[in-house]
Amino acid sequence: MQYFPLFADLKGRAVLLVGAGEVATRKAESLLQAGADIRVVARELAPAFLDWQNEGRIQWLAREFHPEHLQDVFLVVSATGDAEVDSQVFKAAQARHLLCNTVDDPQRCSFITPAVIDRSPIQVAISSSGTSPVLIRHWRQRIEALLPQHTGTLANIAGRWRARVQEKLGTVRERRHFWETLFASRFDALVAQGDIAAAEAELARQLDGQAARQGEVVVLHADPDDPGLLTLHALRALQAADLVLYEARVSEPVRQQIRKDAERSCLAPALAAHDQFDGTGSQHVAHVATRLRDEAHQGKRVVWLRCAPQAPSDDSTCAQILARAHVPLRIIPGVPVTGIGSQSDGSRNRKPVPAASLPIPASPLTTLTTTSAVRRQHVALPQHLHRLYRRKHRHDTTLRHFQASQNRKI
Numbered sequence: 034m035q036y037f038p039l040f041a042d043l044k045g046r047a048v049l050l051v052g053a054g055e056v057a058t059r060k061a062e063s064l065l066q067a068g069a070d071i072r073v074v075a076r077e078l079a080p081a082f083l084d085w086q087n088e089g090r091i092q093w094l095a096r097e098f099h100p101e102h103l104q105d106v107f108l109v110v111s112a113t114g115d116a117e118v119d120s121q122v123f124k125a126a127q128a129r130h131l132l133c134n135t136v137d138d139p140q141r142c143s144f145i146t147p148a149v150i151d152r153s154p155i156q157v158a159i160s161s162s163g164t165s166p167v168l169i170r171h172w173r174q175r176i177e178a179l180l181p182q183h184t185g186t187l188a189n190i191a192g193r194w195r196a197r198v199q200e201k202l203g204t205v206r207e208r209r210h211f212w213e214t215l216f217a218s219r220f221d222a223l224v225a226q227g228d229i230a231a232a233e234a235e236l237a238r239q240l241d242g243q244a245a246r247q248g249e250v251v252v253l254h255a256d257p258d259d260p261g262l263l264t265l266h267a268l269r270a271l272q273a274a275d276l277v278l279y280e281a282r283v284s285e286p287v288r289q290q291i292r293k294d295a296e297r298s299c300l301a302p303a304l305a306a307h308d309q310f311d312g313t314g315s316q317h318v319a320h321v322a323t324r325l326r327d328e329a330h331q332g333k334r335v336v337w338l339r340c341a342p343q344a345p346s347d348d349s350t351c352a353q354i355l356a357r358a359h360v361p362l363r364i365i366p367g368v369p370v371t372g373i374g375s376q377s378d379g380s381r382n383r384k385p386v387p388a389a390s391l392p393i394p395a396s397p398l399t400t401l402t403t404t405s406a407v408r409r410q411h412v413a414l415p416q417h418l419h420r421l422y423r424r425k426h427r428h429d430t431t432l433r434h435f436q437a438s439q440n441r442k443i
Contacts, residue, residue, distance in 0.1 A: 035162045036144070036145060036160065036162055038147075038158065038160075040156065040158075041067075041108070043064065043067040043068055043069040043107070043108070044067070044068035044069075045068065045070060046069060046070060046107040046108070047069075047070045047072055047105055047106045047107055048064055048069040048070065048071055048072065048106065048107060048108045048109070048110065049072050049074065049102055049103060049106045049108070049109045049110070050064070050071055050072065050073050050074070050110050050112065051073075051074045051075070051098050051109070051110070051111045051112065051113055051118070051119075051122050052074075052075055052111065052112035052113035052114070052136075053073055053075035053077065053078045053079050053082045054075075054079055054112065054113075054114065055079065056112045056114070056136050056137075057075070057079070057082075057110075057112035057113075057136075058079050058081045058082070060110050060112055060136065060146075061073075061081070061082065061085070061091070062081075063146070063149075064110075065085070065090060065091075069108075070092075071085075071090070071091040071092070072091070072092045072094050072102070072106070073091050073092065073093050073094065074094050074095050074096070074097070074098045074102055075093070075096065075113075076096045076097070078093060098118060098121065098122055098125075100125040100128075100129075103125055103126060103129050103131060106131060107131075108131070108132050108133075108134075108144075109122060109126045109131050109132065109133040109134070110133070110134045110136070111123065111133065111134070111135045111136065111141075112135075112136040114136075116138075119135045119138060119141060120141060122135070123135055123141040123142075123143075126143070127143065132144045134146060139162070139163030139164070142163065145160060145162065145163055147159055147160035147169075148160065148166075148169045148170065148172075148173040150173060150176055150177050150180055152180055152182070152184040152185040152188075153185050154185060154188050154189065154192070155180075155184050155185050155188050157176060157180065159172055159173055159176065181225060183224050183225045183227075186224050186229070187216065187221065187224050190224065190229070190232065190233060190236070191212065194233075194236060194240075197240070198211060198212075198240060201240055206275055206332065206333065207332070211239070211240070213273070214239070215236060215239055218235070218239065219235060220232055220235045220236055220239070223235060248328065248329030248330060248331060248332045248333045248334060248335065248360065248361075249329060249334050249335070249360070249361040249362070249363070250325045250326075250329050250335050250336075250337065250351075250355055250360055250361065250362050250363070251270045251274070251334070251335070251336045251337070251362075251363045251364075251365060252336075252337045252339065252348060252351060252362065252363070252364045252365070253267050253270055253271070253336050253337065253338050253339065253365045253367075254339050254340075254341040254364075254365065254366050254367040255267055255283075255287065255338060255339070255340070255341055255367045256287075256340075256341055256367060256368070257280070257282045257283045257284055257287060257340040257341075258284045258286075258287070259286075259287075260286045260287045260289070260290050262367065262368045263287070263290060263368075264365065264367075264368055266365050267365050267367075268290060270336050270363075270365060271290050271291045271292065271295075271336060271338075272290075272291075272292050273292070273334055274291065274292060274295045274334050274335065274336040275295060275296065275333040275334045275335065276295065276296040276297075276298065276328055276333050276334075276335045276336070277291050277295055277296070277297050277298070277335075277336045277338055278298050278300055278321065278324070278325070278335070278336070278337050278338065279297065279298075279299060279300065279337075279338035280299070280300050280338065280339060280340050281299055281300070282340045283338055283340060287338075300317075300321060315346070315347075315350055318347045318350045318351055319350055319354065321337060321351070322350060322351040322354040322355060323354060325337060325351070325355065325360070326354060326355055326358045326360050329355075329358075329360045329361075330358070330360070337351075341366075341367035348364055352364075
């Protein structure tokens with residue numbers, strides 16, 4: 034990561050803008066929207082700058098840049114199009130330890146301005162580190178279409194109710210679960226319709242009826258090396274988890290898909306590192322399942338991230354222990370990787386374990402989540418498991434294309 038992402042509060046802060054042409058006009062518009070106190074150095078002012086000057090929204094300091102113009106300035110933006118002037122501005126800013134952005138010149142930038150999707154107070158910023166502005170505009174348009182216009186209204190309502198939710202719900206986990214449930218309910222539709230009173234009434238109703246949340250366990254089978262093979266269900270589970278238990282072979286790129294503030298715990302790293310223990314022994318599975326049960330009883334959403342493939346009996350052992358404790362369980366199978374090239378460790382040549390007779394006890398708490406090219410479905414175990422796996426293996430190629438499509442959408 035070349036640049037550290039941050040948002041700056043520019044309200045009332047002095048920003049020096051060198052240049053007043055077409056490009057500088059676009060920069061000035063964004064700075065004015067952020068409430069900056071703009072000081073302009075330019076030989077001539079474009080019509081927009083003249084209007085802003087007449088309205089008292091900018092100050093025209095001088096026609097030529099001098100280092101003294103950097104006095105008491107918070108940020109510097111150079112948009113002259115003159116390489117010599119831009120270089121002079123950048124060097125003077127660097128000498129005073131000021132952040133400087135030179136338009137269309139990444140080599141003379143100590144900060145860059147990303148493309149922004151604005152749903153105030155929600156803002157989404159996307160950047161290519163100055164390498165491909167056209168590509169960023171393309172992705173900005175696609176992301177813009179995904180964000181509803183009422184997203185900012187949702188955030189404003191949540192901000193007004195935040196203190197009351199904190200008073201009602203004592204822990205961070207309870208509050209996070211409440212907001213996640215709320216935003217996925219009819220509350221969102223009411224805000225989209227513009228019925229704010231009804232939306233807040235729905236929020237109050239859900240808050241008053243909030244009960245202690247039951248935890249759940251997700252057993253997630255995934256390729257340990259390639260995050261591109263994670264299914265959409267797998268990504269959602271990792272992003273919603275409170276605790277993720279993962280095996281030592283799971284690579285860093287895969288672990289990066291876990292929600293940033295989720296707890297993480299590596300299982301038997303020392304033994305796995307010496308190939309003395311592969312995490313599939315029945316005693317180990319029983320021990321991990323007991324831990325999953327205990328964590329779920331605390332109201333946590335726990336994910337066991339396993340390296341595919343694994344023995345079917347492992348899931349059976351885990352399901353039996355959790356079913357006896359009445360803990361909800363979901364099993365998310367990994368995408369078959371047979372025939373997808375190879376890597377140095379041979380991970381791409383591992384064949385999926387046939388699951389024709391997975392002996393998991395029938396329980397309303399135990400489900401298998403699978404994704405197909407035609408539809409997504411939740412199938413009760415074990416009645417349809419054999420048929421499900423046969424269908425899944427028949428459509429290996431289709432599944433891989435579907436997963437690639439889902440990853441592009443994400």
